[in-house]
Amino acid sequence: MRVKMILPALTEATSPLFRPVKYSLFPPLGLATLAGYLGDEDEVTLVDEHVEKVRTDDEPDLVVIQVYITSARRSYELADHYRARGAHVCLGGLHVTSLPAEAAEHADTIFTGPGEDTWPRFLADYRAGRPLARYDSRERTLAALPPVRRDLIRRGRYLVPNSIVVSRGCPHVCDFCYKEAFFEGGKSFYTQTVDAALSEIDRLPGRHLYFLDDHLFGNARFASALFDGMRGMGRLWQAAGTVKSVLAPDLLEKAVESGLRSLFVGFETVNAGNLAAQRKWQNIDRDYDAVVRRLRDLGVMVNASFVFGMDSDDASVFERTVEWAVGQGVETATFHIMTPYPGTRLYERMAAQGRLLHSDWDRYDTRHTVFQPARMTPAELEEGYWRAYRDFYRWKSIWQGASVKPTLRGQARHLAYAAGWKKFEPLWDLLIRARRTNQALPLLEAILSRRSAIRPTHVGMPSASDGGVRSR
Template identity: 80%
Template sequence: MRVKMILPALTEATSPFFRPIKYSLFPPLGLATLAGHLDPGDDVTITDEHVQEVDTSNEPDLVVIQVYITSARRAYELADLYRAKGVYVCLGGLHVTSLPEEAARHADTIFCGPGEDIWPAFLSELRRGCPRSRYDSKQRSLAGLPPIRRDLIARHLYLVPNSIVVSRGCPHVCDFCYKEAFFEGGRSFYTQTVDAALAEIDRLPGRHLYFLDDHLLGNARFATALFDGMRGMGRLWQAAGTVQTVLRPGLLEKAVDAGLRSLFVGFETVNAGNLTEQRKWQNVDRDYGAVIRRLHDLGVMVNGSFVFGMDEDDASVFDRTVEWAVGQGMETATFHILTPYPGTRLYQRMSAAGRMLHHDWDRYDTRQVVFEPARLTARQLEEGYRRAYRDFYRWGSILRGARTQPTLRGKTRHVAYAGGWKKFEPLWDLAIRAKRVGHGLPALETILSGFGSQPAERTRDHGDPVDRGRTVRT
């Protein structure tokens, strides 16, 4: 059987000016995981439109397309094209699960939820000539998965080819989170066995890893055993965690001993009222400043995530957030405009209140306002979002953040990482076009290898954000 798997480009990744490096970071691991279930004799290809052109001239037996909300238009376009040729087309992913009736108009079969149980069932029924039009995931387990087909990935086209996922979902249920809708109908957080995770890590070449898990530290027992098993492997790795788990005694130290050098942390907001509104319970009454100090004291870089436009946000939120993040010495920050994705509780609330402005999925990219904010105009929210990015990544802000580091080496690493991530995006675009992004990996490893050795004593007192009465404590 000839199988073509496609990850269509996200709308925001197709800028005519330059393509940010973040869209060439990771290969399509989900498709490579599904490919592991195919027979050895099947002819399989994976095309990631972020780094490759989709060749639509061929006519495979089966086309499988992974769909996100801002790639939906392109995904449906490709699906309709192949179906017109008589090719059997399957659609799956977050957007398909959220809006199955919409997706079903463009596919022979749709998949709702994770694919570990439903994809093998589909393949079996397809080979018998009786595939169903819809498969809904119910049985959630990562036990006994076949090896990921990494041989189908063009490693040189990605800065971080060694991406890995050892769990699914998240133990928390934040109202704005898209993933919660994806896991409806079954377990929403589950892990591999530790032995299987370690075996997958051992198969990966080089030193650097990036765990794409929504919450790698979400199961403390699993994470502890995983980190114990990784000690001595000589790996340098990055991952995502929560404020709550960073403050948990002992777990972070084990992660650092195993090679953790950078952590993505969902701070989300400096307004405490927003946390309760969005059911972000794991952040309520947490000391944000202590989180950053704890990570920095262990030599771990911080990539903080912030969302603007929640109902407690007014026009002051942008400057206050940036000022706090820069003052804390946060190496990188990711800003978003609150986006009510279909299938989430946030969307249901906004829709019931008549606050949704439109359903143009191309614009649901966390860079544009798609709902009516409570204390801001749409223009204020979009302009404030852009200003936050601009102000955080000014050279002056980068240098001010670097000054919070206690050593010259730490200051240099801060400038190299923060500056390299945002200030050189046009150069990254040239590397993407020349298909040489992978050449940047040694530089990334060099920067990361310098972390993990910071002194425990901090030389600077990190102050509170303004308006203490309405902000998260720091």
């Protein structure tokens, strides 16, 4: 059986001007994981359109397309093309789960939710000549997960080829997150066994790892055992965690001892009133200053995530957010315009209030305003979003953030990481187009290795009297 698996490019990644390095940062693993269920007799190709062109002159028997909201138009275009050529087309992913009726118009079979239970059932049905039109995930386990088909991944096209996922979902229920819709009907957070996760890590060559888990620290017992098992492996790794997980005693120390050097943290907002409204319970009453200080004391760089446009935000939120992040010495920041994705509580609320401006999915990319903000115009929200990026990544801001670091090594590390991420995008574009992105990996590893931790007087949970930005 000839199987073609396609991850269509998100809209921004196809820019004719330059392509942000984040789309060539690491290989997504969803389709490569499903490919593990195919047999040795199957002829399988996997195409990530973010890093390579999709050939459409072939004639596969089975085409599998993973659909995100801003790749929906492109996904349906490819699906319609291959159906016309006689292939059986399968569509799955976040957008399909949110809007299954829309996706079904372009597919022979659709999948809702994660595919570990439904994909093997579909393959059996397809080989027997009786595939269903729809498969809904209900059983949630990673116990029998086959090895990821990394041989199908073009490793040289990515800056960090060693991406890894050891859990699914997140234990939290934020209103703006897709997760609740995607995992409806079963567990919304579950992990591999520690031994299976460590075995997968052992199979990865090189030194650097990038955990793609939504919340690697979500199960403290699992994470603690995983970090214990990784100690001594000599790995450098990056991941995502929450404000709450950073402040938890002992767990972060174990992560650092096992190689953690950079953490994506969802601060989301500096306005306390936004947190309860978006059900961001894990951030309420947390000292944001203490979070950054704790990471800095342990030598971990911070990628801070912020969302603009929540109902408590007015036009002052952009300057206040950037001022706080720069003043704290945050190395990199990721800004988003709040986007009500279909299937989320936020979308339902916005629709009921008549605040949705349109359903052009290409613009549901967290860079465009697709709803009516409460305290700004849509244009003010977009302009403020772009201004925040410009202000945070000005050379003046980068130097100011670096000056917060107490050592020259820490300051140099900050300058190299922050400037390398945003100030040299034309150079990244050249590397991407020349298909040599991975040649920058030794430089990234060198920066991550220059850990500049200071020895704090205490490393436990900071007290409320420490001051700083708090959720309330």
